[in-house]
Amino acid sequence: MSGQRVAVIPGDGIGTEVIASARAVIDAVSTRHGIEFGYTEFDWSCERYTRTGTMMPDDGIDTLRDFDAILLGAVGWPGVPDHVSLWGLLIPIRRAFRQYVNLRPIRTFEGVASPLRSAENVDFVVVRENVEGEYSEIGGRLNRGFPDEMTVQESVFTRAGVSRIADFALELAETRRGYVTSATKSNGIIHTLPFWDEVVAERAALHPDVRIDSEHIDALAAKFVLQPERFDVVVGSNLFGDILSDLAAAVAGSIGIAPSANLDPTRQYPSMFEPVHGSAPDIAGRNIANPVGAVWSAAMMLDHLGHPAAAADVMEAIAVTLADPDTRTADLGGGADTTEVTAALVRQLS
Ligand code: NAI
Ligand code: MG
Numbered sequence: 001m002s003g004q005r006v007a008v009i010p011g012d013g014i015g016t017e018v019i020a021s022a023r024a025v026i027d028a029v030s031t032r033h034g035i036e037f038g039y040t041e042f043d044w045s046c047e048r049y050t051r052t053g054t055m056m057p058d059d060g061i062d063t064l065r066d067f068d069a070i071l072l073g074a075v076g077w078p079g080v081p082d083h084v085s086l087w088g089l090l091i092p093i094r095r096a097f098r099q100y101v102n103l104r105p106i107r108t109f110e111g112v113a114s115p116l117r118s119a120e121n122v123d124f125v126v127v128r129e130n131v132e133g134e135y136s137e138i139g140g141r142l143n144r145g146f147p148d149e150m151t152v153q154e155s156v157f158t159r160a161g162v163s164r165i166a167d168f169a170l171e172l173a174e175t176r177r178g179y180v181t182s183a184t185k186s187n188g189i190i191h192t193l194p195f196w197d198e199v200v201a202e203r204a205a206l207h208p209d210v211r212i213d214s215e216h217i218d219a220l221a222a223k224f225v226l227q228p229e230r231f232d233v234v235v236g237s238n239l240f241g242d243i244l245s246d247l248a249a250a251v252a253g254s255i256g257i258a259p260s261a262n263l264d265p266t267r268q269y270p271s272m273f274e275p276v277h278g279s280a281p282d283i284a285g286r287n288i289a290n291p292v293g294a295v296w297s298a299a300m301m302l303d304h305l306g307h308p309a310a311a312a313d314v315m316e317a318i319a320v321t322l323a324d325p326d327t328r329t330a331d332l333g334g335g336a337d338t339t340e341v342t343a344a345l346v347r348q349l350s
Contacts, residue, residue: 003036004068004305007270012045012085013279014289015073021291021342022071022298025314028349029302033310040067046077046085046279055088061096064270069301072274073294078281094130097269099262100161101168102128103300104245104276106228111322112253112332116225119251124231125172126248128241129165130262132156135238157192157237159199166203168265169235173210176232180204180212183220183236183244196237217244224248249276256290256331257322259297261304273301287337290329292318295345317348 008023010016023039030037042063044056055075057063064070070093075085093099107123108114114122139153166182173180182200186193197214204212215223217240223230224244228251236244249258258276275293283289299314321327327344328334336344 003038005038005040005066006301007064007067007070008039008041009044009070009072009075009089010041011073011075011279012047012077013074013281013284014277015045015075015279017073017284017287017289017338018275018291018294019071019073021338021345022294024342025291025295025317025345025349026298026302028346029310029313032313032349033307035302035307035310044089045075046080049080049084049088050077055085060089061092064093064097067270069305070270070272071298071301072272074275074277074279076279076281093272094262097262097272098131098264098266099269099271100129100131100164101261101263101265102130102241102245103261103263104128104248105259105296105300106245106248106252108252109257109319109322111324111328111334112257114251114253116228116251119228119253122228122231122252124228124248125176125233126241126245127165127169127172127233127235128245129161129236129238130241131238132158132161133238155192155237157195162196162199163203164265165235166200168263169233170203170207170210170212173233174207178210179232180210181220181231181234182212182214183217183234183240184214185217185240186214187216193237200235220244221247224251228252245276254290254331255293256329257292257296257318259293259300261297261300263304271301271304273297273304287339288330289338290331291338291341291345292322292329313349314345317345320348321345 010019049055104126134155136156141151143149169180184193186197255277260276262272299311303311321344325334
C-alpha cells in the first residue's frame with residue numbers, strides 16, 4: 001500500500017457512526033487533492049472487552065507503532081467501568097507514543113449558537129500538556145478506614161516537559177496571531193507553578209515576536225466567558241488545560257463539533273486524532289450524532305500529515321454545512337441526520 005498509513009479505531013457507540021462519516025469526508029478530499037491513504041481498522045472497544053477481557057490485544061501498542069496517525073471515535077459503554085476504557089486504551093496510547101501535546105481548537109461558526117449572548121469571532125487554541133503535571137501516578141493512600149486515613153498525590157513538572165509544551169505553544173502562535181496566554185496559579189501553588197512560570201518565561205524570551213501573558217487560572221476561566229475573542233493560543237498544565245478546553249468548547253456552542261489532537265510533535269511516534277465527545281450511549285445507533293467533531297479531527301490529521309490545503313477545504317465545507325439548518329444535526333437545532341450531513345460535506349468537496 002503506497003501513501004501514509006492510518007490506524008482507525010471507531011470504538012463504541014456513536015464513535016463508529018462519526019468515524020464512518022469522517023472516513024467518507026477524507027476519501028472525498030483525498031480524491032480532490034490526489035492524496036492516498038492506507039487504512040487499517042481495529043475493533044478495539046468496550047464491545048471487544050466484553051467479549052475477550054481486554055480493550056486491545058497485548059501487542060496493541062506495537063501494532064500501532066508503525067502507522068503515521070491514529071483516528072479514534074470514542075470508547076466507553078454502560079457496564080464497562082470508564083477507568084477500564086480509559087486506562088485500557090486511550091492513556092496507554094497517549095503515553096507510549098509520547099503524545100505530550102493535547103490540542104483543542106475552538107471557534108465560532110455561523111449557525112452554531114453560543115450560550116453566551118455576544119460570542120462572535122472566537123478563534124483560539126488550547127494547548128494542554130498531556131503526559132505529566134497533575135495526572136501522575138506518584139502518591140498513595142494510607143490507613144484506609146481509620147480516622148487518620150490520608151492520601152497524597154504528587155504533581156510532576158519537569159524542565160524538559162514544560163519547555164517543550166511552551167515551545168509548541170509559542171511556535172503555534174507564530175503561525176497565528178502571535179499571542180500566548182499561559183495558565184498559572186503561582187500565587188497559591190508555590191512550588192510547581194512558579195517553576196512553570198519561570199520556564200515559560202525563559203522559552204518566551206526566545207520568541208520576541210510573540211506577546212505573552214500569564215494569567216491565574218481562576219481569572220482566566222472568567223475571561224473565557226467574558227471575553228473569549230481576546231485569546232489566540234492558551235497553554236496550560238494537564239489539569240488546567242483539561243478544564244479550560246471543555247469550558248472553551250462550551251463557549252463555542254456544542255460538544256458535537258469539538259475536535260482534538262494528541263500530538264507527538266517530534267513525529268517519532270504516531271499522533272492520535274479524536275473528537276472531544278464520548279460514545280453517547282443515549283443517542284447511539286440512531287443516525288443522529290453530529291459528525292463534525294470527528295470530521296474536524298480528521299482535518300487536523302490531514303494538516304499534521306502534511307496536507308494543509310486539503311485540511312483547509314474540509315474546514316470550509318464544515319463552515320458551509322453548519323451555516324445551513326438543512327445540513328445541521330438536531331443538537332444544533334437542525335433537521336439533518338448523520339448520513340445527510342456527511343453527504344452534504346462530501347458534496348462540498350467533490
Ligand atoms: P458524551 O460526550 O458521550 O455525551 C454527552 C452528551 O452529549 C450526551 O447527551 C450526548 O448525546 C451528547 N453528544 C455527545 N456527542 C454528540 C454528538 N456528536 N452529536 C450529538 N450529541 C452528542 O459523554 P458521556 O455521556 O459523559 O460519556 C459516555 C461514554 O463515553 C462514557 O463511557 C465515557 O467514558 C465515554 N467517553 C469517552 C471519551 C473518549 O473516548 N475520548 C471522551 C468522553 C467520554
Ligand atoms: Mg476532559
